[in-house]
Amino acid sequence: MSERAEEVRTLAIGVGKGAKQTGGELLRVRNLYLYFRTTRGVVQAVDNVSFTLREGCSAAVLGESGCGKTSLARAILRLLPRNVARYEGEIILDGVDTMKLSEEAFREQIRWRKLSMVSQAAMNALNPVLRVGFQIAEPLLVHDRMPKEKAYARAEEAARLVGLPVDFLQRYPFELSGGMRQRAIIAMALVTNPRLIILDEPTSALDVLTQANIMNALKRIKNELGVSFILITHDVATSSDLADEVLIMYAGQLVEYSHAETGYRHPLHPYAQGLMASVPTLREDRSLEFIPGQPPSLLRPPTGCRFKDRCPKRFAKCEEEPPVFRVGERGELVKCWLYEQTGERYE
Amino acid sequence: MNDGVLLSVRELCTWYELKKWGFFHAGYVRALENVSFDLHQGEALTVVGESGSGKTTLLKTILGLVPPTKGEIFFEGKKIAKALDIVALRRSVGYVQQDPYGALPPFMNVRRILLEPMVVNRIGTRLEREARIREVLEEVRLTPVDDFLYKFPHMLSGGQQQRVVIARALVLQPKMIVADEPVSMLDASVRVEILQLMRRIQKLHNLAVIYITHDLSTVRYFSERVFIMYAGKLVEEADVRTIVHHPLHPYTQALLEAIPDPDPANSKRMRNVPPGEPPSLVRPPSGCRFHPRCVHRIEKLCDVEVPPMFSPEPNHRVECWLYKS
Amino acid sequence: MWRTLKEIRRYPSAIVGLFIIGALIILAIYTVIAIPYSRAIDLWRAGPGTWDENPRNAWPVWLDFFTPQKLPRTIIVDLEHAEVREEEVSEDRKKVELVLPVNFGYDGFPSEITLFLNTEGIAPGTRVRYSAVWENPLGQRVEIAKRRSMRGSEIYYISQDPQLIATLGAPGEYALFSDVNLRVAAAQRTVLKGTYRLYLQAELPKEARFTGRLIVYGRIHGLAGTDHLRRDLTVALMWGAPVALAFGLLAALGSVLSTFVLAGVGSWFGGWVDSLFQRLTEINMIIPMLPILIMIGQFYSRSLWLMLGVVILLSIFSAGMKTYRAMFLQAKEASYIEAARAYGAGSGRLIFRYLLPKMVPVILPTLIMVIPSYVFLEAALSVIGLGDPLLPTWGKIISDARTADALYKGYYYWVIEPAIMLMLTGFGFAMVGYALDRVFNPRLRTL
Numbered sequence A: 001m002s003e004r005a006e007e008v009r010t011l012a013i014g015v016g017k018g019a020k021q022t023g024g025e026l027l028r029v030r031n032l033y034l035y036f037r038t039t040r041g042v043v044q045a046v047d048n049v050s051f052t053l054r055e056g057c058s059a060a061v062l063g064e065s066g067c068g069k070t071s072l073a074r075a076i077l078r079l080l081p082r083n084v085a086r087y088e089g090e091i092i093l094d095g096v097d098t099m100k101l102s103e104e105a106f107r108e109q110i111r112w113r114k115l116s117m118v119s120q121a122a123m124n125a126l127n128p129v130l131r132v133g134f135q136i137a138e139p140l141l142v143h144d145r146m147p148k149e150k151a152y153a154r155a156e157e158a159a160r161l162v163g164l165p166v167d168f169l170q171r172y173p174f175e176l177s178g179g180m181r182q183r184a185i186i187a188m189a190l191v192t193n194p195r196l197i198i199l200d201e202p203t204s205a206l207d208v209l210t211q212a213n214i215m216n217a218l219k220r221i222k223n224e225l226g227v228s229f230i231l232i233t234h235d236v237a238t239s240s241d242l243a244d245e246v247l248i249m250y251a252g253q254l255v256e257y258s259h260a261e262t263g264y265r266h267p268l269h270p271y272a273q274g275l276m277a278s279v280p281t282l283r284e285d286r287s288l289e290f291i292p293g294q295p296p297s298l299l300r301p302p303t304g305c306r307f308k309d310r311c312p313k314r315f316a317k318c319e320e321e322p323p324v325f326r327v328g329e330r331g332e333l334v335k336c337w338l339y340e341q342t343g344e345r346y347e
Numbered sequence B: 001m002n003d004g005v006l007l008s009v010r011e012l013c014t015w016y017e018l019k020k021w022g023f024f025h026a027g028y029v030r031a032l033e034n035v036s037f038d039l040h041q042g043e044a045l046t047v048v049g050e051s052g053s054g055k056t057t058l059l060k061t062i063l064g065l066v067p068p069t070k071g072e073i074f075f076e077g078k079k080i081a082k083a084l085d086i087v088a089l090r091r092s093v094g095y096v097q098q099d100p101y102g103a104l105p106p107f108m109n110v111r112r113i114l115l116e117p118m119v120v121n122r123i124g125t126r127l128e129r130e131a132r133i134r135e136v137l138e139e140v141r142l143t144p145v146d147d148f149l150y151k152f153p154h155m156l157s158g159g160q161q162q163r164v165v166i167a168r169a170l171v172l173q174p175k176m177i178v179a180d181e182p183v184s185m186l187d188a189s190v191r192v193e194i195l196q197l198m199r200r201i202q203k204l205h206n207l208a209v210i211y212i213t214h215d216l217s218t219v220r221y222f223s224e225r226v227f228i229m230y231a232g233k234l235v236e237e238a239d240v241r242t243i244v245h246h247p248l249h250p251y252t253q254a255l256l257e258a259i260p261d262p263d264p265a266n267s268k269r270m271r272n273v274p275p276g277e278p279p280s281l282v283r284p285p286s287g288c289r290f291h292p293r294c295v296h297r298i299e300k301l302c303d304v305e306v307p308p309m310f311s312p313e314p315n316h317r318v319e320c321w322l323y324k325s
Numbered sequence C: 001m002w003r004t005l006k007e008i009r010r011y012p013s014a015i016v017g018l019f020i021i022g023a024l025i026i027l028a029i030y031t032v033i034a035i036p037y038s039r040a041i042d043l044w045r046a047g048p049g050t051w052d053e054n055p056r057n058a059w060p061v062w063l064d065f066f067t068p069q070k071l072p073r074t075i076i077v078d079l080e081h082a083e084v085r086e087e088e089v090s091e092d093r094k095k096v097e098l099v100l101p102v103n104f105g106y107d108g109f110p111s112e113i114t115l116f117l118n119t120e121g122i123a124p125g126t127r128v129r130y131s132a133v134w135e136n137p138l139g140q141r142v143e144i145a146k147r148r149s150m151r152g153s154e155i156y157y158i159s160q161d162p163q164l165i166a167t168l169g170a171p172g173e174y175a176l177f178s179d180v181n182l183r184v185a186a187a188q189r190t191v192l193k194g195t196y197r198l199y200l201q202a203e204l205p206k207e208a209r210f211t212g213r214l215i216v217y218g219r220i221h222g223l224a225g226t227d228h229l230r231r232d233l234t235v236a237l238m239w240g241a242p243v244a245l246a247f248g249l250l251a252a253l254g255s256v257l258s259t260f261v262l263a264g265v266g267s268w269f270g271g272w273v274d275s276l277f278q279r280l281t282e283i284n285m286i287i288p289m290l291p292i293l294i295m296i297g298q299f300y301s302r303s304l305w306l307m308l309g310v311v312i313l314l315s316i317f318s319a320g321m322k323t324y325r326a327m328f329l330q331a332k333e334a335s336y337i338e339a340a341r342a343y344g345a346g347s348g349r350l351i352f353r354y355l356l357p358k359m360v361p362v363i364l365p366t367l368i369m370v371i372p373s374y375v376f377l378e379a380a381l382s383v384i385g386l387g388d389p390l391l392p393t394w395g396k397i398i399s400d401a402r403t404a405d406a407l408y409k410g411y412y413y414w415v416i417e418p419a420i421m422l423m424l425t426g427f428g429f430a431m432v433g434y435a436l437d438r439v440f441n442p443r444l445r446t447l
Helices: A002-012 A069-077 A103-110 A132-144 A148-162 A166-170 A178-190 A208-225 A260-265 A270-277 B055-062 B083-092 B110-120 B126-139 B145-149 B158-170 B188-205 B216-222 B240-245 B250-258 B264-268 C002-010 C012-034 C037-045 C061-066 C162-168 C233-269 C271-286 C289-299 C304-316 C319-331 C335-342 C347-383 C394-403 C412-440
Strands: A025-038 A041-054 A059-062 A084-093 A115-118 A196-200 A228-233 A245-250 A253-259 A325-327 A332-334 B005-020 B024-040 B044-048 B070-075 B093-096 B176-180 B208-213 B225-230 B233-239 B310-313 B316-318 C075-078 C083-088 C093-104 C112-120 C127-135 C141-151 C153-157 C194-205 C209-217
Touching: A025 A069, A041 A069, A041 A084, A041 A245, A059 A069, A069 A084, A069 A115, A069 A196, A069 A228, A115 A178, A132 A148, A132 A166, A132 A178, A148 A166, A148 A178, A148 A208, A178 A196, A178 A208, A208 A228, A208 B250, A245 A260, A245 A270, A253 A260, A253 A270, A260 A270, A260 B264, A270 B188, B005 B055, B024 B055, B024 B070, B024 B208, B024 B233, B044 B055, B044 B216, B055 B176, B055 B208, B070 B083, B083 B093, B093 B158, B093 C335, B110 B126, B110 B145, B110 B158, B126 B145, B126 B158, B158 B176, B158 B188, B176 B188, B188 B216, B208 B216, B216 B240, B225 B240, B225 B250, B233 B240, B233 B250, B240 B250, C002 C012, C002 C412, C012 C233, C012 C412, C037 C233, C075 C093, C093 C209, C112 C127, C112 C194, C141 C153, C141 C162, C194 C209, C233 C271, C233 C304, C233 C319, C233 C347, C233 C394, C233 C412, C271 C319, C289 C304, C289 C347, C304 C347, C319 C347, C335 C347, C347 C394, C347 C412, C394 C412
Parallel strands: A041 A253, A059 A228, A059 A245, A115 A196, A196 A228, B044 B208, B044 B225, B093 B176, B176 B208
Antiparallel strands: A025 A041, A025 A084, A245 A253, A253 A332, A325 A332, B005 B024, B005 B070, B225 B233, B233 B316, B310 B316, C075 C209, C083 C093, C093 C194, C112 C153, C112 C209, C127 C141, C127 C194
16 A cells, blocks of 8 residues: 555645646546447447446556557547447446436537547648647637637647647648647646646657657656556557556457556466567567467457456356456455455445 | 578669650759668568668669669679669569558459469469469468458458468468568567568568568567668668667667657656658758758758768778767 | 358448349349230331320320329220111112210310221221201200211321311310300300210211221320320330349449459559559540440431440440559458469469459449449430430430420420439439448448
């Protein structure tokens, strides 16, 4: 417990405007469901996910492609397509249950105010006919109806934070390189001073050095502003740059939610163990292992534990779907029968 | 198991011509500049570089998909100059591509896909071809073979598709394989499988392999030797251990610094990486192409003269003025 | 690809469309078998005698369902079956009287009354004189012909006889079928139902006899009505189907496939080949097709097949060229093409076996949807008078209708029927085309 307090105190240094008391809950997700209707049936993209993100903490959401990570982001931000079959649960952000808000109220109060998103291939999402500076300032102009000078000043501040030289604000997106554009997008997500930013594969298309630079910028922002990040990526190694906590998803379900130390070094769930063992390392000399087989289809997920067919530690009870257990003094979550004795059920 | 030299590249330059209005010359993209190396039979080599570093151009030039502007390529001792030489070269080199979803024609089934290289090169009788297809599918562990023969690419998973790509590269019994980012578009857990598969095949058939990737952390599982490319130039060459533990070129050092291992301690510290972007290849920086971003640059030298290749240690080459011997 | 084609079942509009196309194809096949080409041309030429038994400008028979009155149909009385009374006059001559009964039970006036008379068993050129008396159900008699002379055969247009009209005060078809004593205009007459009789009296050589028919033309005829030349429109409506389908399909296939292949070749080789094709396309896009067709039709020949050929030629280097080229330029960068180059495939194989097949799903909807525009083109050409002069097609019907001022005269069926056929064709292909588009382009789908 003392270790945790230590961490929190470290991050509390340099907390700027917008942060409430440390140690409290920033985002509380309970029983979140998101199913899509497709021509082949109903896809259970997010299946009963529950977790709590504390103030000042950043989390990484890891998993293979198709495990539901992006859908989780969409569910939290309510960026839903038309073919939604089921969307329910509780999402309490800063004390407000966003699921209960109307579309309009959500748009005004939550989206891009308290919560913003940097999505995959975002650098192609910049409007090519508008100047970069204007686009960064746009959320302020639209949401807060801020006067232009003030909005531009804030845009400059955001640009500085992400490492985008201020004179680039006058340019058009095509004049900027990939890395610059990504920074612009991040600045756009920052400019309204949100409490939480969701980043979906923010650096996947960029060079290694640029990637590192942007991660540095994000770390700086995390420390200076006290903004929380949820980083969604399949690149396990890079995620460790930002993550205080780790969410591991498999087949639409949350199978592990633990602190970075546990998640990366001694993961709890067998899938997480397999995942970490398959990450190539540069400096450590170890052999790689892979998990044979493929993740199940989200159309007709198997009964019982969804990982059971590939799990090396499977036993009889796995035919029944395990509940989420809370384990250890740090209150980490695992969805696996192996922890039935040592953990308590988490509701 | 190093046998004779299979591939030899000398002072290879590939420039793409830029045209204005379709007619007027508007400069060159100097994608590859003065690359030289030898590859032995049975040897595996990884070329590491970011996008725009010239690694893909190197591959395409070796395969004859793009004509070199200057320099020479020797395959099995013979110079590759005429179109006929390229044809012979292609029969001995297998190409594994990055994108499994695009590398297979969507309207052909697996059997047809594997048949094509043999049909095009008029190799084998019908029976021999069918036998070879089965053989190669077994090698990449797509069994039972009959299950896969008539499937179309979209019916296969990413990993399975990549196996078909590898099978296709093997079908003509090549002496060398060139693989362009063979696993970067696959899921993390599938990557390992494919990497191991390729390694096993390479060792089994004593193939020479050139891997191209931007992900330095996978190098050790691919090969023994590493080339680092930057902005079209080969900047450092050594074996994997050396590169990882004492890299010499400032770019290599930055690269290593920038690549994380999954370590929770990472979130507590900043990475020491140079700012900036890789340079334009139309008007590359004068002298050493890395000098604008290099913390160790020597004024009046690095920005003026192109450094030659130095060899400060055996089996370790660097193109950097810091190691002027 | 076949699997995606089955997806089309999910779209009801496509099922309807397929149904329509299927029906058209069956109609076309049946027509070509039942009324072969040469026969159709013959029929449509409407030479003398071909359509004699049809009324002029008659509405289709199903109009009867919609009117409370019973509309008159054509009654044909064959002289063979008429009552004959012969009386010997001299050694070699006889007096003959034929009684031709007409049972008229309709609520409306007939459109025409015509007598086709032939003499048989007589030396050709011999003059015969005959008289004809008309009796209506009221017993009134009218002398319509008095010692009228004929040689061999004649066609006596009774209802149009000007003397008769002058005598009776209204055209024959009205006057003879109503109260004769009323000297009022046609509009104020009421038709009399009952048995009418035409008495034909003449003096003939002994061996001779009369043959022929008395035709009282109705106002409705056939499934589709008739036109101004008495031609049964069903023939043209039926024949329109194979012509439309053939023209549409051939033109579509010819032009789209050619454009497709040429765009593929051009974009593959790039360089001057590509530039050449693009310049040709740009020039061709500016040149208007219709005036060229008009000129060719006017100064050279209006044969359908020639028009088809010219249409295809002019359509090859059209806007499709640019679209397909853009698609090909992108598709040729695909990894599998590069891989094929790497294992030594030559340009020809690459274009035809690797590049083009990838794009076939894209042109399939285009192909289907472009068929109706060629069908309409053919119709349009016919309407402005440039259609094939021989063939009966839907456009030809409309063209004839226009020349004969059909709409002013109230012959709506003449215009509406071919129009409906054209619309159905367009509708059928369009529905299938749109559904195919949605099947092959998942992004267009709505869930």
